[in-house]
Amino acid sequence: MIRLVVDFFLPIIAFIINSTIFEHIKLHSVKPDLFIIIIVCMSVLRNDIEGALLGFMCGIMQDMFFGKSLGFFALLYMLTGYFCGKPFKYIYRENYFVPMILCFCATFFFDGCYFLLKFLRPAEIFYALSSIVFPQAVYNTVLILVFYPLMYFLNKKIENHEIRRRNFF
């Protein structure tokens, strides 16, 4: 139950941080995407289906305040969360390297799908991928080093809570 509560409130907090504080840490008009960061962290720490759930909530938040049609970002963030949670069974959670690589790929996956669905001219897509998405992917990957320990700590708290309630596995 506590997991669902976290899934509900984490996107709201992330949205507020993303649209206020992150506006001030831009580097050369490149802004990191906190949604992708927390989705990758949580998918790695939990599993694919819970990553998808968190992604869905994040996408709904984004759609409500900045989107033009409800459900578009929700679908993309949900698929990102689902695919990032796929290697859940095969990795050690304490390793920082896997979430970093996953975050880099997830940014490219998310933005690639986004630009493909938005406009279909190849020149513009190439420009967007090379000079908007790539710097952002690097920035996100660096920020994983800050946010992954936080998420790890949060996840540990949740799991301790669940062990006490005998609702684990």
Added chain:
Amino acid sequence: MRFLRRNKKLILLIFIITCIVLIFASSFLSFGFISDTFEFIVIPIEKFCNSSINWVGSKFYLVTNIFEIENENIQLKEKIEQYNLNEQRFKMIEAENKKLTNLINISQNYPNYEMTGAKVIAKDTSKLFNIFIIDKGLNDGLKNNMVVLDSNGVVGKITECRNNFSKVSSIIDDKSSLSIKNFRTDDLGFAKGDLKLKQDGLCQIEFLDAAAQIIEGDEIVTSNLSEIFPPGLLVGHVQKIESNSNTITAILEPVADLKHLENVLVITKVFDVQENFSMEE
């Protein structure tokens, strides 16, 4: 949770179908009520966050650039004296203009508009659109398609108005298109957002007439053909001209400081086409 883990594929499929249905449904239904429920949580916290960050940022700037600010202060005082002198002249010219327009019986082109101030509380997190949220909405008398200004010039228009906040899409947004004219020569054209130029806060203008005469530094204002914007508002200056054989395009530098927006002004009047027609009759 156990149920979730056993029926993974089914749940994912349900979510995907829900998303696709929502995307198609939102083209003819409005889901504003969902954001109305969230605005009670999100908007006050965002207001607080933004104001506190701006306060810290301004104090930091003050401490680090104190000598520059002193110089700037001296320059600004000189400018104020100049403006005071100009204001006297302006008042005389305005009075004269009123008399003359009354004489030849034409309506005033550039009337004073009533405005209210608003604060920018959140900026877009996606890459393609250039949308931000201001802290006033339907409760403060704002409506859709109202024009948003900076202290310098046009910023954009309100695209969606909810109870306590409204979305503003700026003129450098990819989807936006604005009817403009060259102030010096009255050549008509369009200002359009462009993905590449948006990164530097610029946009593109395209003139209807291939023989349009423009030079760098020309003032671009909103034209009287525009449906949403009132005529004669300053949009920007021409930065660079790129002419082909059959069209003239140029790069426009907006006068509004779109990168560092904090406070904006909203004209509390909707300039709809139908309203204008009824006024003319």
